[in-house]
Amino acid sequence: MKPLSFGYLYRNYAARHPSLTDMFFIIHALDKPGQTQTTLDNYADHKSYLSSASIKTIVSGPLLDDDGVTMIGSFFLLEADSKEEVIRFNANDPFARIGLWQSVSINAFNKRVDIVAMQSAFESRRE
Numbered sequence: 001m002k003p004l005s006f007g008y009l010y011r012n013y014a015a016r017h018p019s020l021t022d023m024f025f026i027i028h029a030l031d032k033p034g035q036t037q038t039t040l041d042n043y044a045d046h047k048s049y050l051s052s053a054s055i056k057t058i059v060s061g062p063l064l065d066d067d068g069v070t071m072i073g074s075f076f077l078l079e080a081d082s083k084e085e086v087i088r089f090n091a092n093d094p095f096a097r098i099g100l101w102q103s104v105s106i107n108a109f110n111k112r113v114d115i116v117a118m119q120s121a122f123e124s125r126r127e
Contacts (some may be wrong), residue, residue, distance in 0.1 A: 024058070024109040025086045027076040029101040038100055039071050045094040055080045055089045073101070083108065 031039065039062075050057055056079040063073035074095065080086045086106055090096055096104070 022079050023081060024111045025078045025080055025083060026107050026109045027090055029104045030073040031100055032102040035100055036071055042094050042098055049094055053089060
């Protein structure tokens with residue numbers, strides 16, 4: 001069977017999945033220097049908060065230093081109705097409440113391509 005082109009996949013997937021037009025936001029939070037132990041000490045509360053939050057987390061995880069090991073911050077890709085909702089979500093995160101982050105940026109994100117979801121959708125149609 002001939003492989004499907006990316007353009008074909010995108011056009012057909014986007015037409016059938018209005019979630020591509022949902023509101024997405026990125027949180028990019030950098031820790032204050034030398035806070036690895038503080039992060040680890042509060043990780044369980046942070047993880048519990050994320051799992052019970054009303055906002056849908058698409059992707060999240062620690063930002064790493066150039067050594068590929070040392071945690072230096074947090075990244076979130078969220079689905080939410082508004083930036084204000086994301087600001088409230090972030091303010092209530094245990095990491096924010098203990099003052100772990102030196103800086104936080106929250107920006108809207110235009111998710112144009114979700115290749116993993118597109119491939120999964122089309123692979124299931126081929127079976």
